[in-house]
Amino acid sequence: MAGAEKLAQCPSTPSKPPVSNALPDVSLPCLGAGPDIRLADLRGPLVVNVWAQWCGPCRDEAPYLAELQKRAGGKVKLLGIDYADPRPELAVRFAIEQKWDYPHLVDPDKLTQQPLRIGGPPLTAFVDEDGKVVHVHRGVLTSQQQLDQLVRDKLGVTW
Template sequence: MKPFFKPLALLVVLAGVATAASAESMNVPAPDFTLHSRSGENLRLEDHRGEVVMLNFWASWCGPCRQEMPLMNEIYDRYKDLGFTILAVNVDENRDEALRFLDSVPVDYPILYDPESSVSELYEVQAMPTTIMIDRDGNARYVHYGYQPGYEDEYEQQIRKLVRE
């Protein structure tokens, strides 16, 4: 399989801004995957073709994830009726840790489990959280590494742009 972020990752590393950059623009096909969800069913990225997808990789031990997820829930509630969804991929090896996290930080959007990190490896995730905005045609358009207060404003700008396309 062709590397997904290799050219972008190399550029970011060479620039020395892997976690400092809020977002990088791109336009590459987002690799398809299927993962088990908190609701008990398997969810496939390809099944969301035609929607704008915010693909978010997170972990229970991630402090910035704890800050970001309630804000993402507000974004989800605001845009879900416009053809937008969030797929939040948890990378904890032990699902119980993720469930404890979600007890204290409840969200309404779909939670997926990647305990072997196969999907996070496919997307070359190197920071928690990592967020990828995927357009209606299934192309990854923006990638965000980490989280800092204010990123949610950039998320919303990108979502509004992609929903209108």
């Protein structure tokens, strides 16, 4: 896909035993380069943002995610999931335009819909170091301050 090489590569993640209240046990392909990632293997502190390039509110909150990566990237990981997107090539362009410097997965078949109870994007999940989803924010993030506060309150990460 054109431009996909400009996206952050998806890391290979070691297999981990399942934990309760974790991300769903599904594997999703990388939007850029890199291996498929099994969500249940991920540990935090991690912010998972479910988005789509056709989603207006996702565009509104995109700068806050890029800024969080820039400021707290050493202490908290970010992962994007391009959700139910019929135009992955536009998703690649959107992620590059937003300067999202973290890996993104693709969920064209809505495998995460039921386990995360996704009504539609955007949705932001906060995952602690044990792999538990400690908070799910449904809907648009309205400010940098709100996102930073959620990271501090839900994940205990300060910078």
